[in-house]
Amino acid sequence: MTEDFTELSDRLASPDTGLEAALWVPLMRLLSRGDPVDIADLAAATGRTVPEVHAALAAVPDTEHDGEGRIIGQALTLRPTQHRFEMNGKQLYTWCALDTLIFPALLGATARVESACHATGAPILLNSGAGSVTGVQPATAVVSLINPEDMSSIRSAFCNQVHFFASAETAQPWLDANPDGSVVPIAEALRLGTAMAGSLLHETPPAQRTLQGKGMHGCAC
Template sequence: MTSQPGPEPSLEGVFRAETGSTLNWLGLPLLRLLARGRPVTADQLAAVTGRPIEQVRAALAGQGDIEYDDQRQIIGNGITLRPTAHRFIVDGASLFTWCALDTLVFPALLGRPADVESTCHATGVPVHLHVEPDRVTAVEPATTVVSLVTPADRTEIRSSFCNQVHFFASAHAAAAWLHDHPGASVLPTAQAQHQARSLIQSLPLAGGPGECSCC
């Protein structure tokens, strides 16, 4: 479903950009540690990845979007402990994500179901979902869609992609936003999750989706 003329945003490009750096050995363990709901240290990452602490610190320094607290502990990288528009509840931990698509993708990466609480970016209408690792099982409103864009700068995924990926209560509710974002599109939540999950399964992610040696 493409609701605006122009090239359809490439989910593959986003995931290739991320996995081309450190997602395959650093990002997944970090995501899974953050899903515990507590800050993460470089020492913890070194322990779960089996990498020298110097290599971990160098990799972290090259990731400009990572969020830190005052003690330089990691509190955000896709999943974040800082409130955003997208609440992500997994294993009883109340977390947040950087964008709407994250809430659909992370259950597959974590191998755990999640409840999602968000709002329509245009109308403020509450949006609720239950997302299993392999499918979206509940969506309210049922007409909810996700906006997608092709990131102009793939070195800064949060600013160029995540900040433009929202829930809308319907394609109609997204119309004005789409008018202001030429080349963007919207997809039903189940379709967006299916496409993203299929791409994840084709990528060389360490441990594979759902497999976790750190939690």
């Protein structure tokens, strides 16, 4: 990755976003099961009290909840978006194009991704795995990226500008409107996503990593 992308990866995995790896990674594991996450379950998974979890979540104002106060989305979401993300037989969604390349490395699984070109609406399909992407259609597809100064509201500041485009040419109007942005091939975006996932896993306590690995096979995490 270039120096700029390394900086972006570091920022996305840093406290700039309000996301704590020790809380966020277990939350992604739980959301990936396809059901709303009760605060008490997240507290148990992270070894924290319910009030501590509430306080940590308050730092991420974009977190989605259902009518019962359970978490249904925080980058990985149960609420439909343009980015369909099917993993382990569960139909999930993500907030942005880059998320579809982060979560397979973070969760240790392969996902079938269905999205659309932000400019034309043309379908974009791919299989996203831990460190690999296959079956990209169209092969010319790219991802838009920005590096905003303020990431305290990560969905509005970052995710809402990170799209799939069918080609660099179809992304040109977006680039014209976002001169500080860039578009990169999916393989380059994958390297960025994999680096971010690696940073987050590195920051997760070893005991949690072990428990999460068990959780992916149906055990309590």
